[in-house]
Amino acid sequence: MRLGKVDPSSFSEPEKVLTTHVALNWTVDFERQVVRGSAKYNFKLLQKNQKTLLLDVRDISISEVLLLAGGEETPVKHTISDEVEEVGSKLTLELPSEASGELIILIKYETSSKASALQWLTPDQTLGKKHPYLFSQCQAIHARSILPCQDTPSVKFTYSAVISHPENLVALMSAIRVNTRPGQTSFDQTVPIPSYLLAIAVGDLVSRPLGPNSSVWAEREIVAACASEFSETCEMLKTASDICGPYVWKQYDLLVMPPSFPFGGMENPCLTFVTPTLLAGDKSLADVVAHEIAHSWTGNLVTNKNFEHFWLNEGFTVFVEGKIVGRMKGNLERDFHAIRNLTNLQENLRTQLSNTPDLTKLVVDLSDCSPDDAFSSVPYIKGSTFLRYIEDLLGGPEVFEPFLKFYLNKFKFHSIETSDFKKTLIEYFQNSHADQLKQIDWDQWLNSTGMPYIIPKFDDSLGLVCQRLADLWATKYTSHLHGLPELEEKLSPLQLLDFLAKLIEHKDITDLSAEKINLLEKIYKLNETRNSEIRFCFLRLAIRARLMDRLTEILAFANSNFRMKFVRPIYRDLAGWPEAKHYAVENFNRVKNQMMRVCSNMVEKDLGLVN
Ligand SMILES: CC/C=C\C/C=C\C[C@@H](O)/C=C/C=C/C=C\[C@@H](O)CCCC(=O)O
Ligand SMILES: [Zn+2]
Numbered sequence: 001m002r003l004g005k006v007d008p009s010s011f012s013e014p015e016k017v018l019t020t021h022v023a024l025n026w027t028v029d030f031e032r033q034v035v036r037g038s039a040k041y042n043f044k045l046l047q048k049n050q051k052t053l054l055l056d057v058r059d060i061s062i063s064e065v066l067l068l069a070g071g072e073e074t075p076v077k078h079t080i081s082d083e084v085e086e087v088g089s090k091l092t093l094e095l096p097s098e099a100s101g102e103l104i105i106l107i108k109y110e111t112s113s114k115a116s117a118l119q120w121l122t123p124d125q126t127l128g129k130k131h132p133y134l135f136s137q138c139q140a141i142h143a144r145s146i147l148p149c150q151d152t153p154s155v156k157f158t159y160s161a162v163i164s165h166p167e168n169l170v171a172l173m174s175a176i177r178v179n180t181r182p183g184q185t186s187f188d189q190t191v192p193i194p195s196y197l198l199a200i201a202v203g204d205l206v207s208r209p210l211g212p213n214s215s216v217w218a219e220r221e222i223v224a225a226c227a228s229e230f231s232e233t234c235e236m237l238k239t240a241s242d243i244c245g246p247y248v249w250k251q252y253d254l255l256v257m258p259p260s261f262p263f264g265g266m267e268n269p270c271l272t273f274v275t276p277t278l279l280a281g282d283k284s285l286a287d288v289v290a291h292e293i294a295h296s297w298t299g300n301l302v303t304n305k306n307f308e309h310f311w312l313n314e315g316f317t318v319f320v321e322g323k324i325v326g327r328m329k330g331n332l333e334r335d336f337h338a339i340r341n342l343t344n345l346q347e348n349l350r351t352q353l354s355n356t357p358d359l360t361k362l363v364v365d366l367s368d369c370s371p372d373d374a375f376s377s378v379p380y381i382k383g384s385t386f387l388r389y390i391e392d393l394l395g396g397p398e399v400f401e402p403f404l405k406f407y408l409n410k411f412k413f414h415s416i417e418t419s420d421f422k423k424t425l426i427e428y429f430q431n432s433h434a435d436q437l438k439q440i441d442w443d444q445w446l447n448s449t450g451m452p453y454i455i456p457k458f459d460d461s462l463g464l465v466c467q468r469l470a471d472l473w474a475t476k477y478t479s480h481l482h483g484l485p486e487l488e489e490k491l492s493p494l495q496l497l498d499f500l501a502k503l504i505e506h507k508d509i510t511d512l513s514a515e516k517i518n519l520l521e522k523i524y525k526l527n528e529t530r531n532s533e534i535r536f537c538f539l540r541l542a543i544r545a546r547l548m549d550r551l552t553e554i555l556a557f558a559n560s561n562f563r564m565k566f567v568r569p570i571y572r573d574l575a576g577w578p579e580a581k582h583y584a585v586e587n588f589n590r591v592k593n594q595m596m597r598v599c600s601n602m603v604e605k606d607l608g609l610v611n
Contacts, residue, residue, distance in 0.1 A: 001368060003087065004152070007306035008366045009141050011054050011081075011090035012150035018044045019150050020192075024161040028171070028202050030132045033113040033120040037164075039147045040068070042157075043103040053095055053103075056144035056151035058088030059112035065093060068104040076105065086370040086601075088144050088151075107148055117142035119596045121258055126203065127221040131169060133203035133258060135273070137266060137596060140307050140371035143195035154305045154415045156192035163187070165202045172217060174199040174268035176250060189269065191248055192413055194303050199268035201255055210234055210254070218256035222276065226256045229279050229286065232328070236290045239327045243320060244297040245405050248412075252293065259561035262599045264288045267295030267317075275563050277532035284493035284531055287325055287337065294320035302411040307371040309417045311362045315383015320404075322384065323397070336462035336494065338388060342455065343501045345381040349450060350505070351572060352376060357449040362386065363418055372598055373605075385452040386445050392456050393436050394429060403428050418446060466495050470502035474509045478516040487523055493531050496524055500537035504544065512545040536566045543573045543580070551580055555587045562595045564602060572606040585609065 002008040006015055019041055026037040043053065057080060065076040081090040111118065121133040136146060144151040163171045167183040174197055175189035207215040208227040211234030218226045233254065241247050251270045259276055265288045266273040272292040278285040298316035318341065326334030353360050359374050362382050366374060391400035407424055422442060429437055444453045472486060481487065491499065521527055526538045539557050542550040558570045574584035585607055592600040604610050
C-alpha cells in the first residue's frame with residue numbers, strides 16, 4: 001500500500017503542507033527509558049481551506065496539541081489511526097477553518113520505551129560500566145518514533161533543541177551545540193534537514209580534536225584509539241570539499257558508538273555516528289569515514305525524495321567516496337575499491353536478495369515493503385557503478401566532475417528523484433556529448449535486476465593477486481598448498497580482505513576442510529587480526545566448512561557487535577547449516593534484547609523465525 005502520493009512510506013502530505021522548523025524541548029529519562037517533552041512546529045500550508053494536517057507517529061503518547069497564534073493557545077483535536085505494521089500510524093490534526101499560510105503548533109508527548117529509533121543501554125552495556133547511554137538511529141523511517149513529524153525525506157526543516165539530561169552525562173545531536181550547562185544542552189541546526197537526519201546521543205562521552213572543525217567523541221576507554229584510527233578525517237574533508245564544493249555544516253565530528261550500533265556509519269549532520277568495528281588499528285577501514293563525509297553533500301544536501309530513489313543518496317556517496325580514496329591513495333586504490341564493492345554486491349545478490357529480484361533494481365517499488373526490508377548493497381554499488389559508467393562514457397573525471405559540482409549546487413537543500421538527475425545530466429551534456437548520452441540505456445540501468453548490466457573497465461592490478469590466491473585456495477587440496485611460494489606474497493589488509501571475499505564467492509571450492517581453514521588462519525595470522533571485516537570473512541569460511549568446533553568463536557563474533565552487515569550474513573549462513581541452526585537460534589534469543597530493534601527484527605527474518 002502506498003501511504004502517500006509523494007512518499008509510499010509516509011502518511012504526511014508534503015504536497016499540502018511543509019514543516020519549516022521544529023523546536024524540541026526534551027527530557028531524557030533513563031529510569032523510564034523514555035524521552036518526554038514537546039515539539040513546536042512551524043508549518044507552511046500550501047493549499048487554502050485545509051481541514052487536516054497529517055503527521056507520522058509510531059508508539060508515541062500525545063498529551064496535548066495546541067495551536068499557537070497571537071499569544072493565544074488553542075487546543076487542537078487530534079486522532080491517531082491504527083498501526084500499520086513496520087510503518088506506524090497516522091496522526092490527524094484538525095485545523096481551524098481560518099488556518100492558512102504559516103501555522104505554529106505545539107505537541108506535548110512522550111516516546112515509548114520501545115521506540116524503534118532509540119537504544120537505551122544500561123551501565124553494564126557500556127565500556128565505562130558506570131553510566132547509562134542513549135543513542136538514536138532514525139534512517140529510514142524511525143524518526144516518527146521519537147517525534148510526530150513529516151517522516152519523509154521530501155520535507156526539510158531546521159531545528160533547535162533544549163535537552164535535559166543527567167548532569168554527569170554529555171548530550172550530542174546532529175546539530176551545533178550552542179549552550180551547555182550541567183544537565184542541559186542546547187543545539188541549533190540551521191541547515192534544513194530531512195527527519196531521518198535527526199539524531200541524539202547521551203552518555204559518558206569525551207572528545208579529542210582531529211582538526212580545526214573536527215573532533216572525535218567516544219567513551220574515555222577508547223577515545224585515544226579512535227583519534228589515531230580516524231586521524232585522516234580532516235584530509236578527507238578537505239578532499240571532499242575540493243570535489244563537491246563548500247562544506248556548509250560548519251563542524252564535522254565523529255561519534256564512535258557502542259558495538260550495538262547497527263550500521264557502519266550514519267551521516268548525521270555535524271556528527272557522524274560510526275561503529276567501533278572500524279577500529280582495526282591500522283586505519284584500513286577508515287573508508288567508511290570518507291563515505292560519511294561524502295554524504296555531507298550527497299544525501300544530506302541533495303536528498304532522495306523518498307527511499308525508492310535511495311540510490312541517489314548512496315550511489316552518489318559511494319562514487320564520491322571512491323574519488324576521495326583515489327585522490328588520497330591513488331587511482332589504483334580507487335579502482336580496487338570499486339572492484340571489491342562488486343564482489344560484495346555479487347554476494348548480496350546470491351544470498352539476501354535471491355528471492356526478491358525486484359529489490360535488485362536501482363529504483364525500487366516500496367509500495368508494499370518497508371525501507372528496512374528493502375535495504376541492501378544494490379543502491380550503493382549498482383548506483384556508484386552506474387555513475388562510474390557515465391563518467392567514463394562522457395570522457396572521465398575532467399569532464400564529469402564539473403557536472404557533479406553543478407548538480408550538487410543546483411539541488412542543494414532540495415529533495416529530488418531519479419528523473420531530476422536524468423534531466424539535469426541530459427541538459428548539461430546535450431550540446432557537447434549528444435552521441436555519448438544516447439548510449440545510456442536508462443531503462444536497463446534503473447529497472448533491470450541483478451548485477452549492473454555493464455561493468456566499467458577498472459584497473460585490476462591490486463585485485464589480481466587476490467584472485468590468484470582465491471583460485472589457489474579454492475581449487476588445490478590442502479596438502480598441495482603447503483610451501484607454495486605464492487602464499488608468501490605480501491598483501492595489504494584490503495587485499496587480504498578481497499582475497500577472502502573472493503574465496504567465499506568462488507564457484508569451484510574443493511576440500512574446504514578444517515586443515516585448510518587452520519592453514520589459512522596460520523599463514524595470514526587471522527587469529528591476530530583486529531580488522532573486523534577480515535575476521536567476518538574468515539568466520540564465514542569456517543561456517544562454509546561446517547566446522548562445529550569453531551561455532552563458539554563464530555557466535556562470540558556475532559555477539560561482539562550488532563552491526564547488521566556482519567550479524568545478518570552470519571545468522572543467515574548458520575540458518576542454512578542444519579546442525580548449527582539450533583545453537584544460532586538459542587544464541588539469538590539470549591542476546592536479542594541487547595540489539596537495536598531494527599537488527600533483531602531483521603535477524604529474526606534471516607533465521608526464518610518470522611516471514
Ligand atoms: C532500496 C532501499 C530502500 C530503502 C532503504 C533505506 C534505508 C534503510 C534503512 O534500513 C536504513 C539504512 C541506514 C544506513 C546507514 C548506513 C549505511 O551506509 C551502512 C552500510 C552498512 C554498513 O557498513 O554497516
Ligand atoms: Zn551511506
